[in-house]
Amino acid sequence: xxxxxxxxxxxxxxxxxxxxxxxxxxxxxxxxxxxxxxxxxxxxxxxxxxxxxxxxxxxxxxxxxxxxxxxxxxxxxxxxxxxxxxxxxxxxxxxxxxxxxxxxxxxxxxxxxxxxxxxxxxxxxxxxxxxxxxxxxxxxxxxxxxxxxxxxxxxxxxxxxxxxxxxxxxxxxxxxxxxxxxxxxxxxxxxxxxxxxxxxxxxxxxxxxxxxxxxxxxxxxxxxxxxxxxxxxxxxxxxxxxxxxxxxxxxxxxxxxxxxxxxxxxxxxxxxxxxxxxxxxxxxxxxxxxxxxxxxxxxxxxxxxxxxxxxxxxxxxxxxxxxxxxxxxxxxxxxxxxxxxxxxxxxxxxxxxxxxxxxxxxxxxxxxxxxxxxxxxxxxxxxxxxxxxxxxxxxxxxxxxxxxxxxxxxxxxxxxxxxxxxxxxxxxxxxxxxxxxxxxxxxxxxxxxxxxxxxxxxxxxxxxxxxxxxxxxxxxxxxxxxxxxxxxxxxxxxxxxxxxxxxxxxxxxxxxxxxxxxxxxxxxxxxxxxxxxxxxxxxxxxxxxxxxxxxxxxxxxxxxxxxxxxxxxxxxxxxxxxxxxxxxxxxxxxxxxxxxxxxxxxxxxxxxxxxxxxxxxxxxxxxxxxxxxxxxxxxxxxxxxxxxxxxxxxxxxxxxxxxxxxxxxxxxxxxxxxxxxxxxxxxxxxxxxxxxxxxxxxxxxxxxxxxxxxxxxxxxxxxxxxxxxxxxxxxxxxxxxxxxxxxxxxxxxxxxxxxxxxxxxxxxxxxxxxxxxxxxxxxxxxxxxxxxxxxxxxxxxxxxxxxxxxxxxxxxxxxxxxxxxxxxxxxxxxxxxxxxxxxxxxxxxxxxxxxxxxxxxxxxxxxxxxxxxxxxxxxxxxxxxxxxxxxxxxx
Numbered sequence: 006x007x008x009x010x011x012x013x014x015x016x017x018x019x020x021x022x023x024x025x026x027x028x029x030x031x032x033x034x035x036x037x038x039x040x041x042x043x044x045x046x047x048x049x050x051x052x053x054x055x056x057x058x059x060x061x062x063x064x065x066x067x068x069x070x071x072x073x074x075x076x077x078x079x080x081x082x083x084x085x086x087x088x089x090x091x092x093x094x095x096x097x098x099x100x101x102x103x104x105x106x107x108x109x110x111x112x113x114x115x116x117x118x119x120x121x122x123x124x125x126x127x128x129x130x131x132x133x134x135x136x137x138x139x140x141x142x143x144x145x146x147x148x149x150x151x152x153x154x155x156x157x158x159x160x161x162x163x164x165x166x167x168x169x170x171x172x173x174x175x176x177x178x179x180x181x182x183x184x185x186x187x188x189x190x191x192x193x194x195x196x197x198x199x200x201x202x203x204x205x206x207x208x209x210x211x212x213x214x215x216x217x218x219x220x221x222x223x224x225x226x227x228x229x230x231x232x233x234x235x236x237x238x239x240x241x242x243x244x245x246x247x248x249x250x251x252x253x254x255x256x257x258x259x260x261x262x263x264x265x266x267x268x269x270x271x272x273x274x275x276x277x278x279x280x281x282x283x284x285x286x287x288x289x290x291x292x293x294x295x296x297x298x299x300x301x302x303x304x305x306x307x308x309x310x311x312x313x314x315x316x317x318x319x320x321x322x323x324x325x326x327x328x329x330x331x332x333x334x335x336x337x338x339x340x341x342x343x344x345x346x347x348x349x350x351x352x353x354x355x356x357x358x359x360x361x362x363x364x365x366x367x368x369x370x371x372x373x374x375x376x377x378x379x380x381x382x383x384x385x386x387x388x389x390x391x392x393x394x395x396x397x398x399x400x401x402x403x404x405x406x407x408x409x410x411x412x413x414x415x416x417x418x419x420x421x422x423x424x425x426x427x428x429x430x431x432x433x434x435x436x437x438x439x440x441x442x443x444x445x446x447x448x449x450x451x452x453x454x455x456x457x458x459x460x461x462x463x464x465x466x467x468x469x470x471x472x473x474x475x476x477x478x479x480x481x482x483x484x485x486x487x488x489x490x491x492x493x494x495x496x497x498x499x500x501x502x503x504x505x506x507x508x509x510x511x512x513x514x515x516x517x518x519x520x521x522x523x524x525x526x527x528x529x530x531x532x533x534x535x536x537x538x539x540x541x542x543x544x545x546x547x548x549x550x551x552x553x554x555x556x557x558x559x560x561x562x563x564x565x566x567x568x569x570x571x572x573x574x575x576x577x578x579x580x581x582x583x584x585x586x587x588x589x590x591x592x593x594x595x596x597x598x599x600x601x602x603x604x605x606x607x608x609x610x611x612x613x614x615x616x617x618x619x620x621x622x623x624x625x626x627x628x629x630x631x632x633x634x635x636x637x638x639x640x641x642x643x644x645x646x647x648x649x650x651x652x653x654x655x656x657x658x659x660x661x662x663x664x665x666x667x668x669x670x671x672x673x674x675x676x677x678x679x680x681x682x683x684x685x686x687x688x689x690x691x692x693x694x695x696x697x698x699x700x701x702x703x704x705x706x707x708x709x710x711x712x713x714x715x716x717x718x719x720x721x722x723x724x725x726x727x728x729x730x731x732x733x734x735x736x737x738x739x740x741x742x743x744x745x746x747x748x749x750x751x752x753x754x755x756x757x758x759x760x761x762x763x764x765x766x767x768x769x770x771x772x773x774x775x776x777x778x779x780x781x782x783x784x785x786x787x788x789x790x791x792x793x794x795x796x797x798x799x800x801x802x803x804x805x806x807x808x809x810x811x812x813x814x815x816x817x818x819x820x821x822x823x824x825x826x827x828x829x830x831x832x833x834x835x836x837x838x839x840x841x842x843x844x845x846x847x848x849x850x851x852x853x854x855x856x857x858x859x860x861x862x863x864x865x866x867x868x869x870x871x872x873x874x875x876x877x878x879x880x881x882x883x884x885x886x887x888x889x890x891x892x893x894x895x896x
Contacts, residue, residue: 055079056102058093065103068096089696162446166741216356218322218346225252229347230322232311233362234353237320241313246362247282247324247344249305258329259287259299260410262418262438264337267307268327275321278314282307283369283462286454289408289421289866299410300337308366313348320348348807356427370452370462372645376401377455379463383470384444390436392421394467398431405881406455406888408866409433412450417442425869427852434869445469458662466849477548485633486648492627500691501571501622504578505615506656507684510670511582511677521664523604528661530605532654534612539650540643542616547639557846557855558632561621562698562806563839565768569711571621572695576715579688580722612654620652621695632856699767702805702839707770714763718756725752775839778805783848792868797831797890802845802859804838810858813877825883829890831864 058079063070072092076083083091186438215235220227232245247269251257258264271280290298291756313320324344332338356362380397387393394411404426419435433453437444447467454460496502509527546556561567627649634645660666700708728748736744788798801817803810816822817833824834838845838857849859852872860873866889873882 010646011745056098060099060102063099068099068780072096154698157444159838172722174317215354216346216348217358218344221342221344223342224330224340225255226250226328226340226342228324228326228342228344230324230344231356231358231362232346233359234347235348235356236351236353237313237316237348238350238352239316240353241278241316243311243313243320243348244362244366245309245311245322245346246358246365247305247307247309247326249301249307249326249328249342251301251303251305253303254333256298256302256331256333256335257305258331258337259284259301260412261414264329264331264414265327266329266412269307269309270325271322273323273325274321276314276318277311277320277322279312280309282309285365285368286370286452286460287410289410299333299412306365308362308369309686313403315350317350319350322346322348323564355716367407368460370454370460372461372463374459374461376459377453377461378475379451379461381696382449382451382463382465383471384467385434391440391444392469393437393442394435395447395470396433396435396453398433398453400429400431400455402429402456402459403881404429404431404871405884407431407453407455409451409453411435412452413447414450415447416442417447417449421865423869424867424871426867426871428872432869465497480538485630486644489602489630489634489645489648492630493649494655496619496622496627496649497656498655499619499622500687500694501575502615502653502685503687504575504582504691505611505618507680507687508578508582509611509657510680522669524664525661526601526605527608528657530608531612531615531657532661533656534609535616535650535654536612536647538613538616539646542620543643543646546635547642550635550642551639554843555780557636557838557842557849558628558635559804559838559855559857560842563606563702563771563804563842565699565771566764567621568695568699569760569764569767571618572692572715573718574618575688575692575695576718576724579685580719580726582684582688612657615653616650617713619649628856632854635855636850636853698806699771703767703770703774707767711763714759714766718759721752721756725749728752775837778837778839782841783834783845785848788863789868791832792863792865795865797862797886798834799826799831799862799886800834800836800860802836802849802857804857807857809876813858813860816877816879816882822879822883825886829886831862831886831890862886862889865891 036278059072059075062075063072072095073088076091076095078089079090080088094130216232218230220229227250229248230245232243234240234243237243249257258266260266266284269282271277272282284299285305287299287301291298311320311322322345326342326344328340328342329337330340378399378401380399382394382396384392385395396409396411398409400407406428407424409422409424409431411422413419418438420438422433422435423483424434425432431453448464449467450462452460452462483525497506509531512527550556605651630645630649634642636644696708696711699711725748729745791798799817801810801813803814814835817835823833836845846855849855852859852861854872858875860877862871862873862885863869864871864886871885871889873885
């Protein structure tokens, strides 16, 4: 209601101000009309002179007299109606001017000669000044220090008036009933000269020190009770804080284990029905013995909620506080301290510390948080480790910092958590300090904070969980299968696969190709080739992995045999599209080619080639999908590759299910030339990309030799094509056939020889380059030793063929980033996957990765690793390092 009254008053004065501003504008306009050539300064001077004249001639008692004659004298060009209107404007402006002037003079007088303060102030202002007892008796002399005791018995008229004024103020305060009375009471107590410094230099005139208890001090620890409201009459439930000040060289233990968290009791309080508290989030310290110290430093504000039993009686709060206090060397002892506060049964207002208390209550961890969720709190068991508590969490935001704490009412002490972070999945493991500790049916409280902003706190009864696998592999979800399906669809648009689809389209323009049976056979056997090859490839991978051989996405790019074979296939396909390869077969073999069985075999082989060529291609999600599958179970591999194959075969499946789609393909025309040009371009791009991939892994001269091999092969294929088209008139028909077959055999034989030579040549160059490249091995034992010393390690697994890796290497090996790593005591270990590939891949598979790039950060706060994104953003990486690693100590 008070807010409504204040808003009404504000709008009222705004309305009055606008009205008088309008009238003043009318006056200025009328004066300006009389002299249109005058500038603004002259017009303003004329306005001031006119106002001064009317103010002096018409004082307050004559302001309502007739002014028309004077107005006509000043403004002879005005009409009678304008003169009357101007008279009203003058009167209104003079009235507001005189009222404003009086208020200003009065305020100036009060400011220069302030009113004498009352002899007796209100109780809430009085108690902080009076520190002496009311009476001090010494023999026959009585010394009275409380002036409120003297004044009522004084015969001085001034003292009597002061005491009567206090009685009236107390009565008005007790009898305030409406919001308007409350507003008047507040306005009467405000001192405008101090209004900017309330709760800073001066106590609030509305609440004083109510709701703020005195400080109690013991052995450098200070504590007090404060509440968000000043009384309990209209609100028996009160939010408060036990405010504890901690010296800079002192710590307070925050969790149970080797010591105890703060213990609070209000048993000595009066009129207290219920109370509950929640400890704030602590900070973590770890010592060389792996002890996990959760502590509070500098200040410990403990939010508490009270409920009075009777709101008509005072609420007397007495807190008995027990703290385990430690020095900088972690030598601890128990300290007891008390705090006291009394809230009177009066109408409550917000205390001067209300905002501070509200913020502290809002910052407490909650049981549920939309951005951070606890999936499970279970007992796990691993060989050589024993039982431990494992907490699994899911973050709904990108992780830049994360902390987690465990508290046990059964006084079980735990080591510092071993945290593992993969994207937005978090797994923290707490190992008991004492081996063979019984964790079954014990209660633990987990507190976790994400990005220093989102926090959650849950309690759980521990139970053994044998259902979760020993690894941290996330379950295969429908979402992931859909991503694999999408990646398969996009593969059809890549330079390695699109030419096959283009050939299918071109083949459907030939005579008889639109026959429904032929169309179905084409699509059906192409689908068979795609799925059978995919299932066969999945079976080979599963068998190989079960035999102990590691597979990873990208291994094909490190095989020169695979890359050169792909180049030869693409080159042959390029010549085939442009009719550069011509074979003259015998009549018998020509009849075999034209049989239905041979055509079906050709369709099937095209499906096989589509799968093989897609394996060296890439598309959105493809590398991630295959990389995930290769680290999963046999069913994960099978389902993921099947989803990719389904996306890859989608165009042919539509053609098989809806043969009518063939009629949307135009008849042969100029569009075929455009499609051929586009297909040629795609093939050239694919060949160049493979050459570049080989070049970055070998050197310049090997790629020059490979280019010469390819040019020579192109020359042989072109010569062979010309030979097959040549007539040879001087030879008999049988000799022509023999000559063509002999020349074809020689050309194709030389092509095969060059193919074999190029594989051996480039593979030798690749192996030589790998042996020369600098690289480091991953030593887990060495990483753990560095973690013991508080040092962090950033492992960067890369490869020469990985273009994402090159972007990351540019960041990791920049001078500014290396200095940043040094600042945070972090060592960078760069590992080329071509070195000791099996060992590197086995390390990556522990973190369910088989595709590159792979970057993982090991820090004392996350000793199990924080996996970085594939493409590292400098700001995010530095943020993770600053939040999880320790600063380099100053020498």
